[in-house]
Structures are given as structure tokens and as C-alpha cells.
Amino acid sequence: MPSSSSSPAAAAADRGVYNFAAGPATLPLSVLQRAQAELVDYRGSGMSIMEMSHRGKEFDAAIKKAEADLRALLAVPDTHEVLFLQGGATSQFAAAPLNLCASLSDPADFVVSGSWSDKAFKEAKKFSAASVAWSGKDGKYTSLPPFDAIEQNPEARFLHICSNETIHGVEFKDYPEPKNKSGILVADMSSNFCSKPVDVSRFGLIYAGAQKNVGPSGVTIAIVRKDLVGGAQPITPVMLDYKTHADNASLYNTPPCFAIYICGLVFEDLLAQGGLAEVEKKNAHKAGILYDAIDASGGYYICPVEKSVRSLMNVPFTLAKGGDFEKQFIAEAAKEGMVQLKGHRSVGGVRASIYNAMPLAGVEKLVAFMKDFQARNP
Amino acid sequence: MPSSSSSPAAAAADRGVYNFAAGPATLPLSVLQRAQAELVDYRGSGMSIMEMSHRGKEFDAAIKKAEADLRALLAVPDTHEVLFLQGGATSQFAAAPLNLCASLSDPADFVVSGSWSDKAFKEAKKFSAASVAWSGKDGKYTSLPPFDAIEQNPEARFLHICSNETIHGVEFKDYPEPKNKSGILVADMSSNFCSKPVDVSRFGLIYAGAQKNVGPSGVTIAIVRKDLVGGAQPITPVMLDYKTHADNASLYNTPPCFAIYICGLVFEDLLAQGGLAEVEKKNAHKAGILYDAIDASGGYYICPVEKSVRSLMNVPFTLAKGGDFEKQFIAEAAKEGMVQLKGHRSVGGVRASIYNAMPLAGVEKLVAFMKDFQARNP
Numbered sequence: 001m002p003s004s005s006s007s008p009a010a011a012a013a014d015r016g017v018y019n020f021a022a023g024p025a026t027l028p029l030s031v032l033q034r035a036q037a038e039l040v041d042y043r044g045s046g047m048s049i050m051e052m053s054h055r056g057k058e059f060d061a062a063i064k065k066a067e068a069d070l071r072a073l074l075a076v077p078d079t080h081e082v083l084f085l086q087g088g089a090t091s092q093f094a095a096a097p098l099n100l101c102a103s104l105s106d107p108a109d110f111v112v113s114g115s116w117s118d119k120a121f122k123e124a125k126k127f128s129a130a131s132v133a134w135s136g137k138d139g140k141y142t143s144l145p146p147f148d149a150i151e152q153n154p155e156a157r158f159l160h161i162c163s164n165e166t167i168h169g170v171e172f173k174d175y176p177e178p179k180n181k182s183g184i185l186v187a188d189m190s191s192n193f194c195s196k197p198v199d200v201s202r203f204g205l206i207y208a209g210a211q212k213n214v215g216p217s218g219v220t221i222a223i224v225r226k227d228l229v230g231g232a233q234p235i236t237p238v239m240l241d242y243k244t245h246a247d248n249a250s251l252y253n254t255p256p257c258f259a260i261y262i263c264g265l266v267f268e269d270l271l272a273q274g275g276l277a278e279v280e281k282k283n284a285h286k287a288g289i290l291y292d293a294i295d296a297s298g299g300y301y302i303c304p305v306e307k308s309v310r311s312l313m314n315v316p317f318t319l320a321k322g323g324d325f326e327k328q329f330i331a332e333a334a335k336e337g338m339v340q341l342k343g344h345r346s347v348g349g350v351r352a353s354i355y356n357a358m359p360l361a362g363v364e365k366l367v368a369f370m371k372d373f374q375a376r377n378p
Numbered sequence: 379m380p381s382s383s384s385s386p387a388a389a390a391a392d393r394g395v396y397n398f399a400a401g402p403a404t405l406p407l408s409v410l411q412r413a414q415a416e417l418v419d420y421r422g423s424g425m426s427i428m429e430m431s432h433r434g435k436e437f438d439a440a441i442k443k444a445e446a447d448l449r450a451l452l453a454v455p456d457t458h459e460v461l462f463l464q465g466g467a468t469s470q471f472a473a474a475p476l477n478l479c480a481s482l483s484d485p486a487d488f489v490v491s492g493s494w495s496d497k498a499f500k501e502a503k504k505f506s507a508a509s510v511a512w513s514g515k516d517g518k519y520t521s522l523p524p525f526d527a528i529e530q531n532p533e534a535r536f537l538h539i540c541s542n543e544t545i546h547g548v549e550f551k552d553y554p555e556p557k558n559k560s561g562i563l564v565a566d567m568s569s570n571f572c573s574k575p576v577d578v579s580r581f582g583l584i585y586a587g588a589q590k591n592v593g594p595s596g597v598t599i600a601i602v603r604k605d606l607v608g609g610a611q612p613i614t615p616v617m618l619d620y621k622t623h624a625d626n627a628s629l630y631n632t633p634p635c636f637a638i639y640i641c642g643l644v645f646e647d648l649l650a651q652g653g654l655a656e657v658e659k660k661n662a663h664k665a666g667i668l669y670d671a672i673d674a675s676g677g678y679y680i681c682p683v684e685k686s687v688r689s690l691m692n693v694p695f696t697l698a699k700g701g702d703f704e705k706q707f708i709a710e711a712a713k714e715g716m717v718q719l720k721g722h723r724s725v726g727g728v729r730a731s732i733y734n735a736m737p738l739a740g741v742e743k744l745v746a747f748m749k750d751f752q753a754r755n756p
Contacts, residue, residue: 015418015419015424015425016424017423017424017425019424019425019429019430021425021429021430021431021434022431023431023632024428024429024430024431024432024632024635025429026425026429027426027428027429029418032417032418032426032428033418035417036414036417036418039410039413039414039417040393040407040410040411040414041393045395046393046394046395046397046715046717047393047395047397047399047404047717048405048410050402050405050410050594050595050640051397051399051402051403051404051405052397052399052402052718053399053400053401053402053718054402054595055723056399056718086464086465086466086469086596086634087464087465087469087617088464088617088631088632089631090616090617090630090631091464091465091615091617093615093616094615094616094617095615098615123615123616126612126613126615127613209632211632216428216634216635216636217428217432217632217633217634217635217636218464218596218597218633218634218635218636218637219596234504235504235505235613237469237471237472237473237476237501237504237615237618238468238471238472238501239465239466239468239469239472240615252468253466253467253468254401254402254466254587254589254595255595255596256464256594256595256596256634256637257402257594257595257596258594258595258596258636258637259596259634259636259637262428337424339424339425340430340431340434345433
């Protein structure tokens with residue numbers, strides 16, 4: 001795909017870096033340039049988009065177009081609300097049980113496949129009788145369960161998964177069927193949201209912080225089945241009640257206008273690329289050459305994740321030669337313009353986050369550097 | 379103050395409008411221009427501030443400087459934490475009782491002086507035994523109580539006020555002493571935050587959405603006394619627990635980085651203006667000429683708010699000739715580049731919001747237009 005990758009590649013080169021941050025993460029340069037051009041005077045209004053009433057005609061058009069474009073990208077059915085919220089996925093860890101469980105004693109099942117689903121589980125315990133249906137902790141979060149190994153409680157109100165673990169680099173390639181009476185599947189999709197098509201109809205609730213694939217930090221998107229809205233527990237803060245936002249088209253109080261506007265520009269860009277099926281192809285290609293390079297290194301680079309569930313978004317790896325060489329690797333890569341490659345502080349090592357906006361040329365440059373580093377430090 | 383007001387005045391004229399929005403509201407043009415200049419490549423990093431790890435050195439410096447500058451502006455004592463949060467003041471309506479009350483049956487007192495304090499009271503009823511210590515509803519929220527008319531419950535955990543009612547235009551010029559055993563005063567300062575000096579030591583908790591005087595929407599600032607952190611009710615979502623954010627320097631999860639960065643630029647600008655005492659002088663001058671014009675109109679323009687508590691930030695007024703003339707007034711003002719003057723949908727009329735970043739020339743232009751409009755439509 002030379003034509004589609006050459007332009008962002010050249011653009012990234014203009015800025016001198018490829019940015020492998022896990023989030024907030026690299027954004028399409030064309031989006032940043034457009035935001036820059038209209039930052040002081042939004043489309044002839046004489047105002048910045050940051051200075052406008054969220055109930056005025058300019059922002060109203062911006063948020064409606066953002067929602068419509070997201071609905072088009074993910075083919076969101078009319079059965080589901082699209083909400084623009086605040087507080088990150090961490091707020092949704094509370095909102096999910098508060099909205100979906102009838103009381104603090106209502107059970108809910110969690111697949112704990114890494115740090116993020118573990119956090120979701122722990123927060124849910126405050127607002128439901130949450131329990132672990134499967135845990136990857138003993139395997140250091142390098143695998144996912146066969147679906148029949150998930151011990152689902154038929155009385156559970158929902159089954160919760162994290163579709164992609166940003167820190168550990170494990171990603172669901174398909175989704176388990178909820179076997180609970182309610183038939184509700186819930187997914188934290190923060191770090192692979194809009195990286196590929198998803199059958200939204202299979203989910204009761206999808207939520208995602210924007211700051212990986214679709215925008216800056218500060219806005220969280222929730223896609224919730226309409227029949228699940230309106231039954232929140234009485235102790236639900238009004239801002240965590242989906243009904244508040246569904247009834248007010250995400251304008252109950254002042255939303256994070258600038259972040260929503262940037263998401264809208266990204267959605268436009270993703271549609272212009274041909275939609276999420278095309279985006280997935282590019283992501284699979286980028287991840288493929290990086291994992292191939294790791295696996296072809298003769299054990300010099302090690303990705304601990306089972307091949308069948310390796311993330312297309314976050315590629316964690318270590319160097320067999322140890323931590324000092326990892327530090328050297330990260331420092332030398334930074335000197336060559338490949339930045340933010342340090343693994344999460346909880347696991348160490350190296351992590352290359354290669355979200356939608358990472359150009360193919362960035363991954364190619366990283367792979368070339370890995371080979372060179374290995375040759376120089378055998 | 380010709381030198382300090384002429385520059386933003388000229389700048390606003392460059393964009394063709396004076397923006398009287400109640401929030402999100404006008405920002406200093408110099409701040410917008412600086413954000414524009416470094417939007418794509420933040421200070422030579424090769425990345426936008428929107429694309430960086432919130433734990434990286436660039437953002438770390440930005441948030442620390444923002445906090446330090448805010449502490450300098452308000453002379454925040456070491457006894458108080460400064461937190462950068464999400465979810466607007468509306469989230470704080472829940473957070474205040476969840477953090478400060480020991481249980482759902484713990485009493486709390488509310489001065490209900492307009493729509494916003496009424497919302498705070500209603501949300502607090504979920505998480506405390508909140509009651510109304512004084513209400514301005516019968517007077518259509520045009521006045522504030524003499525302090526001895528506030529019926530404080532000695533058992534109340536805190537006394538809550540809204541320091542400036544954005545919709546009704548009433549503003550506390552001094553603050554009541556809490557007569558509860560805990561001695562805790564809480565203020566929603568969203569719409570006059572950083573418009574004047576405040577003795578922070580008198581408050582247990584101050585919170586404010588940024589989108590009036592200090593930044594874009596999407597970030598909420600809380601200033602909380604350290605000894606009040608750590609006692610949240612067990613049903614408090616982790617994101618609403620002040621301890622979460624105090625223990626992690628506002629970086630427990632990904633914060634709204636871009637919004638915090640813009641606030642930091644605004645704080646720099648306010649310090650460069652000479653600090654909040656200087657800012658208050660400018661605000662008093664601007665509001666003074668606008669209220670004088672209303673009061674000198676012979677009843678043509680009517681501000682319903684008692685003179686002693688009129689807001690320096692939000693100036694609501696009506697036209698004695700009625701709603702059709704108000705519509706005409708707003709439409710003609712917009713044609714002359716004075717925009718977003720429509721009163722809140724709940725009260726109608728006209729509202730001129732004249733926050734810190736509104737230049738004196740904008741108010742002078744509005745006053746001249748008011749006189750002209752009256753002359754043409756006697």
C-alpha cells in the first residue's frame with residue numbers, strides 16, 4: 001500500500017519522529033494540521049471551537065457529524081446509543097455495573113486477561129457481586145482462554161472482557177458468547193477501538209477512551225444498547241448514568257468539546273481511508289512485519305504472548321540479553337527518531353504501540369533498527 | 379488600562395467578533411495563537427502535546443507548571459491539594475458528599491441561589507442527607523441571603539455555596555462562615571474561578587469547570603484541604619475519590635492533557651497580567667460600565683439582580699419592550715460582531731458573559747450598541 005502509507009510516512013519524517021506511545025498516541029498528521037489551521041478561527045466563525053457554546057450551531061454540527069461518522073465506521077445499529085463521555089475507561093469500570101446491575105449483590109462475570117480487565121473487575125466489586133470467570137494471571141497475562149474455559153455464572157448480569165490489553169499485548173480475535181440469562185457482553189475496547197470492524201450488535205456495552213486510535217485524551221465513547229439504558233442503581237452519580245447522556249445527546253453538561261471535535265476529524269480520516277476493513281488490513285500488515293522480525297531474531301527479541309492472541313496494536317517484547325540492553329535499545333532508537341518505546345512501568349521491556357495512525361514506514365524503520373541493533377550487539 | 383486592554387481588543391477585532399458566550403467562553407488570543415503555533419510539533423519534540431504519554435517529561439513539566447502557576451495565582455496554601463479532574467462541576471456535585479460525608483445519612487447544608495446550586499443540592503441528596511439552608515427560588519434567584527439568614531445545621535458536614543450563578547448572575551462578594559461542627563465550607567466556583575483573589579484557606583473544597591475563565595471544557599479543577607482526603611464513602615467510584623488523584627498527582631489514569639495544557643497557558647497569561655488583584659480590577663471596570671449602562675437606560679434595559687450581589691462575570695438583562703425586541707437586539711448585535719448574547723434557555727432574555735478574556739473594548743462596543751439600539755427603538 002505505498003500510496004496510502006507514503007504520505008503519512010513523509011509527514012512523520014517532517015516532524016523527525018515516529019511516536020510509538022501507548023496512549024495518548026500518534027494522531028494523523030493531516031488531522032493535526034487541520035486542527036492547527038482552524039484553531040484560532042473555526043471555519044470563519046471568528047472563534048475557536050474551544051470558545052463556543054456547546055449548544056451553538058457550530059459545535060452542534062461537529063458532534064452530530066462525529067456521531068454519524070462513527071456510526072458509519074462501525075455500522076452501529078439503531079438499537080444502540082453512541083455517547084461521548086468523560087473520565088476515561090476507568091469511569092466506565094464503575095458505570096458498567098452501576099447501569100447494568102440492579103443492586104450491589106447482582107453478579108457479574110469478568111475475564112481477567114491483564115492489568116486493565118483486572119482494574120475493571122476490582123472497581124466492579126464495589127457496585128456488583130463481580131467474580132472472575134477466567135484469569136490469565138498465573139500465565140503472566142500472555143494468553144486468552146478457550147471460550148469454553150470461561151466459567152460463566154448463568155445468573156451473572158453481564159460478561160466483561162477487555163478486547164485488547166494495552167500493557168500485555170493480548171487481543172481477542174473473536175468474542176465469547178455470554179451464557180448469562182441477560183445475554184449481555186460488555187467490552188472495554190479502549191486500545192483497539194476503530195482499529196478493525198466489530199459486530200456491535202453482539203455487545204450490550206462497548207466503551208473506549210479515545211486516546212489510542214481516535215483522538216486525544218479527555219473523551220470516552222460508550223456504545224450501549226438502548227434497552228439497557230434507564231435502570232441504573234439509585235447510588236449512580238448522574239454523570240455515570242447512561243440515561244443522563246442518552247436523553248441529552250451527550251450534552252447534559254458541557255462536554256469535552258475540543259476532544260470530540262478532534263475525534264470527528266479522525267473519523268473523517270478513517271472513512272476517507274476506506275473504512276475499518278481497510279484500516280484493519282494496514283494494521284495487520286504493520287503488526288505482521290514486526291512480529292515476524294521478533295520471531296526471526298533467533299530468540300534475540302522475545303514476545304511472550306501466544307501467537308494466536310497477539311495484539312495488532314501493542315507489541316511488547318524483551319531482549320534476551322537483559323534490561324541494560326533494553327535501555328540501550330530504547331535510547332538508541334530515540335536518537336534515531338523512534339520514541340516512546342519503553343514498556344509499561346509495571347512490566348518493563350520494550351513496547352511498540354502501532355495504532356491506526358502509525359505509518360507503515362515507522363514500523364519498517366523500527367524493524368530495520370532491530371536488525372541493526374542485533375548485528376551490532378550480538 | 380489602555381495598554382493591557384488594547385492588545386486583546388485589537389486581536390478580537392482581527393477575528394471579527396466579541397464572544398459573550400457563558401462557557402465554553404472566549405480565551406486570550408495570545409493563548410490560542412501559541413497553542414496553534416505548537417499544535418503539530420510541541421516545542422521541538424516532533425509530537426503534538428495531544429500525542430504524548432502523560433507520564434513523559436514534556437507533559438510532566440506542563441502539568442507541574444500549571445499547578446505551580448495556579449498555586450501562585452490563588453496563593454493556595456500547602457494545606458490544600460490541587461487536582462485536575464474530568465466530568466465537569468456536575469461530577470463534583472456527587473464527589474463533594476461522597477468524599478466529605480461519612481454516610482448517606484450524614485447531613486449537609488446548601489445555599490440554593492440559582493440553577494447550579496440547585497443541581498448540586500439535588501445530586502447531593504443521593505449521597506448525603508442534604509438540605510436547603512436558604513433558597514432564592516421565591517425571589518427568582520435575584521438575591522443572596524444575609525449570612526445570618528442561612529439556617530445552618532450544626533450537625534451538617536459542610537455548607538455548600540455556588541460562588542457565582544452563571545445563569546442568574548448573582549455572585550457572593552464575601553463568603554459565609556460555616557457554623558457546622560466540621561467547619562467546612564464548599565464552593566462551586568466554576569464561573570468566577572480565577573476572576574479575583576480568594577482566601578483559599580477558608581474553604582474545605584473549591585471546584586470549578588475550566589471553561590469560563592481558565593481554559594477549554596473537559597477539565598475540572600478541585601482544590602481540597604488535605605485532611606479531608608481519604609475518607610470517601612465505600613460506594614465512591616475510584617475516579618470520584620479525591621484520594622485517587624491526590625495520591626497520583628492527577629495522573630491515576632490518563633488526564634485530559636490538552637485541556638490542562640491550555641489552562642497552563644492561561645495561568646501564565648494571568649500571572650503576566652499582574653495576578654488576580656489586577657484581573658479583578660479589570661473585571662470590576664468592565665462590569666461597572668455595563669451595569670451603569672443598564673441602570674442609566676431609564677428602564678429600557680432591566681437587570682433583575684440586586685445591586686449588591688450582581689455578578690462581575692455574567693450580566694443578565696431583559697428589554698422592557700419584550701421578547702421580540704430581545705430577539706432583534708441579539709440578532710443585530712451578532713451582525714455587528716457581538717455574538718452568543720442569548721440568555722440561558724431556562725430564563726430567556728439577554729446575557730453578556732464578560733469573563734477575564736473579554737477585552738474592555740468588547741464591553742465598550744456592547745454599551746455603545748445598547749445606546750444606539752435604544753435610540754433607534756424608543
